[in-house]
Amino acid sequence: MTSRLFGTDGVRGVAGRDLTAELALDLSVAAAHVLGDASASEATGRRDRPVAVVGRDPRASGEFLEAAVVAGLASSGVDVLRLGVLPTPAVAYLTSALGADFGVMLSASHNPAPDNGIKFLARGGFKLPDAVENEIERRLGEKWDRPVGAAVGRVREAYGEADRYISHLLTSLPRGLDGLNVVVDCSQGAAHMVAPEALLRAGATVEAIGARPDGLNINAGYGTTHIERLQQVVVSRGADLGVAYDGDADRCMAVTHTGEVVDGDQIMAILAMAMRAEGRLAHDTVVATVMSNLGFKIAMRDAGVKVIETAVGDRYVLEAMKAGGYNLGGEQSGHVLLLDHATTGDGLLTSLHLLAEVARQGRTLAEVASVMTRLPQILVNVKGVDKAKAAQSAELKAAIADAEAELGDEGRVLIRPSGTEPMIRVMVEAASEAQAKEIAARLADVVSTTCG
Numbered sequence: 001m002t003s004r005l006f007g008t009d010g011v012r013g014v015a016g017r018d019l020t021a022e023l024a025l026d027l028s029v030a031a032a033h034v035l036g037d038a039s040a041s042e043a044t045g046r047r048d049r050p051v052a053v054v055g056r057d058p059r060a061s062g063e064f065l066e067a068a069v070v071a072g073l074a075s076s077g078v079d080v081l082r083l084g085v086l087p088t089p090a091v092a093y094l095t096s097a098l099g100a101d102f103g104v105m106l107s108a109s110h111n112p113a114p115d116n117g118i119k120f121l122a123r124g125g126f127k128l129p130d131a132v133e134n135e136i137e138r139r140l141g142e143k144w145d146r147p148v149g150a151a152v153g154r155v156r157e158a159y160g161e162a163d164r165y166i167s168h169l170l171t172s173l174p175r176g177l178d179g180l181n182v183v184v185d186c187s188q189g190a191a192h193m194v195a196p197e198a199l200l201r202a203g204a205t206v207e208a209i210g211a212r213p214d215g216l217n218i219n220a221g222y223g224t225t226h227i228e229r230l231q232q233v234v235v236s237r238g239a240d241l242g243v244a245y246d247g248d249a250d251r252c253m254a255v256t257h258t259g260e261v262v263d264g265d266q267i268m269a270i271l272a273m274a275m276r277a278e279g280r281l282a283h284d285t286v287v288a289t290v291m292s293n294l295g296f297k298i299a300m301r302d303a304g305v306k307v308i309e310t311a312v313g314d315r316y317v318l319e320a321m322k323a324g325g326y327n328l329g330g331e332q333s334g335h336v337l338l339l340d341h342a343t344t345g346d347g348l349l350t351s352l353h354l355l356a357e358v359a360r361q362g363r364t365l366a367e368v369a370s371v372m373t374r375l376p377q378i379l380v381n382v383k384g385v386d387k388a389k390a391a392q393s394a395e396l397k398a399a400i401a402d403a404e405a406e407l408g409d410e411g412r413v414l415i416r417p418s419g420t421e422p423m424i425r426v427m428v429e430a431a432s433e434a435q436a437k438e439i440a441a442r443l444a445d446v447v448s449t450t451c452g
Contacts, residue, residue, distance in 0.1 A: 005140075006133040008313055010119030012108055015061030019116055021068040028072025028104070030139040031120050034132065035102040036078055049153055053098060055083035055091035056106035057190040057248050060215035061116045065106050069118065073104075074153035075146065081158040085213075087190045087249035089346035090165040092125035096343065097164060107190065107248040110225050113216045125343040127315055166198045169349055172341040174278075176203035177355050183242040183255075184351075185230040187223025188213040191249035195348050202352060209233055210244075219246065224253045224334055231259040241358065241365040243351040251334040252347035254354060256366040264334040265296040267354055269372040271336070272305050272328055274357045280327075280340070281305065287320045287329030287337075289313070294412050294429045299372040312416075314345050375411065376433035378440040380426045382447045387417040389451040390424050399446040403428070403439050411436070415443065424451065 005011055011027060013019040036050035052073050056062035066082070073080050081098065083091060088105045095103030103121035111117075120136070122128055128136075147153075182204045186192040192211040199206045209229065210222030222229055224246045234242040234255050242255040254262040268286055275281035285306040288296065292309070300307045308324065310316040314337065317329045321339055330336035335345040342349055358365050390396060396415070403413050411430035418425060426444045430436035 004134075005137045006130075008315065009109070010105075010117045012111070012115060012117035014114050015059070015065060015116035019061075019065070019118070021064055024065045024068035024118060025072040026140055027118055027136065028069045029076050029144070030136045030142070031102070031104070032073050032076035032078045033139055033142075033144065034136050035120065035122065036076070049077050049079050049151075050101040051079045051081065051099070052102050052104060053081045053083055053091060053094050053100045053158070054104045054106075055086040055088075055094075057218060058085050058188070058192070058213035058215055059106075059108070059113055059116055059218055061114075062106045063215075065116055065118070069104055069106065070155055074155055076144075076153065077147040077151050078153040080153055080155045081161075082155065083161055084157070084159040085190055085193070086162055086165065087194065087245075087346070087348065088119065089250055089342055089344050089349065090162065090194065092121055092344045093165055093168060093342065094125075094161055095121050095123070096125040097168070098158075098161065105248070109248045109250065110187075110219055110223065110246040113218050113220070127318065127344065162194055166194055166201065168341075169198050169352055170201055172349065173202060173352055173356050175356050175360055177352075177359050178203035180204045180355055180359055181238075181240045182355065183207045183209060183230060183234050183237060183239045184211075185209050185222050185242065185244035186211040187219050187245050187247050187249075188217045189219065189223065189245065189247035189249060191245045191348060195245065195249065198348060198352065199355075202355075204355065207233070207237060207239065223247065224251050227253055227255065227261055230255050231261070235259045241355070243355070245347040245351075246334075249347045250345040252336065252350040252354070253334045254351070254365060256369070257364055258366060260366060262365060262369045263374070264330050264332045264336055265293045266369045266372050266374065267334065267336055267350060268328065268330050269296055269299050270357055270368055271338075271353060272300060273303050273371055274360075275328060276303065276305055282325055282327040285324070285326050287317050287324075287326050289317060289331050290414060290416070291427065292332055293374050293377055295373045295375045303371075318344070375429045375431065376436045377427065377429045378433070378436040380440045380444040381418075382424045382426060382444050384422055385424050385447060385451040387422065387424065387451075390415070390417065390447060393450045395450045396443075396446050399443055403443060406439065413439070413443065415447070
């Protein structure tokens with residue numbers, strides 16, 4: 001193959017064109033051979049066949065892709081538990097809780113409805129390392145001995161397992177949400193049933209929006225990428241706060257009673273301080289990416305919490321957390337990892353713990369979020385440039401040095417190449433939005449003129 005099939009979060013593309021039923025079936029066969037064989041050798045006790053759980057978000061294309069995945073697994077001798085429409089973190093949890101050898105999730109997260117994706121999860125519910133994905137890709141289309149008769153996999157519906165996931169979330173909560181009036185935006189996505197139910201069972205009064213998926217409206221005008229709808233509803237209803245998820249509910253953003261957005265950095269700051277105060281923050285450390293707001297890092301420094309930075313991407317955050325034994329990390333986008341309770345980012349889990357802290361303090365979300373001051377952050381994408389030239393440009397290095405001297409301790413500059421396009425991302429944080437915009441535009445001009 002000329003390019004790697006797996007991206008940063010599974011195999012994605014336009015369903016029916018890039019991600020076809022044939023590809024879904026072939027990928028599942030290859031995954032069964034790699035993950036089923038590996039799990040069988042690791043498992044203690046005897047099992048006749050490996051077991052996989054399969055879940056999906058409500059996209060229309062998920063119906064035929066699920067059928068193809070299930071067919072590929074069962075024809076390879078894997079028993080399949082069909083979970084139905086559930087969030088990605090629910091599938092990850094159930095992979096572990098049900099003792100499955102691996103899991104499969106069909107979703108394209110916050111992407112529009114025509115897209116879809118296939119994500120494989122290892123035993124225990126963790127994302128696959130690159131080496132395992134490469135092995136699955138290498139074994140695509142290989143010849144194999146097909147099981148027959150009693151050796152073929154069996155398929156069973158396991159839709160009731162959603163309640164097991166909800167119960168797990170509620171068990172993780174340190175306190176109830178009684179007294180909170182919450183609007184929840186389910187993004188017409190995978191959390192449309194479990195999120196309102198979990199919040200209600202936790203004690204909150206709940207109004208759900210974006211909770212009527214039709215297979216084609218996922219992420220359309222709702223969710224974390226369209227937070228303005230939630231802002232309007234929270235203010236118009238006089239609710240205490242709102243929470244929003246993306247299509248597969250592995251991300252969470254929040255909105256105060258006045259409509260102000262509380263992003264992933266602010267949520268991490270709130271949780272880090274609460275966990276540290278209770279002695280639950282491992283090594284008094286939180287893991288974040290280089291894109292986290294400088295205000296977050298300042299707040300953590302002042303609170304005595306160490307921040308470890310990684311490259312952008314939740315998989316890099318997770319790697320650093322597992323390597324160092326840390327239990328809190330995430331991204332500004334709202335992808336927060338609470339490893340004491342989950343193996344991946346879980347928007348619903350995050351929102352429940354955020355709301356529990358608001359309830360504990362007995363203050364508004366705006367007051368609770370004031371532990372961090374978010375500095376103005378401007379991001380400019382400079383397209384059609386030579387990334388190699390940018391790395392070597394003396395003129396660009398001088399311009400960056402000048403900008404950093406101008407900002408001092410009240411701002412920062414981050415210039416990084418896109419991982420997938422001929423593009424340089426210029427990010428500037430400053431004490432004022434006007435200053436951040438002016439410096440970002442100046443640096444973008446230098447990138448464009450010297451690296452084109």
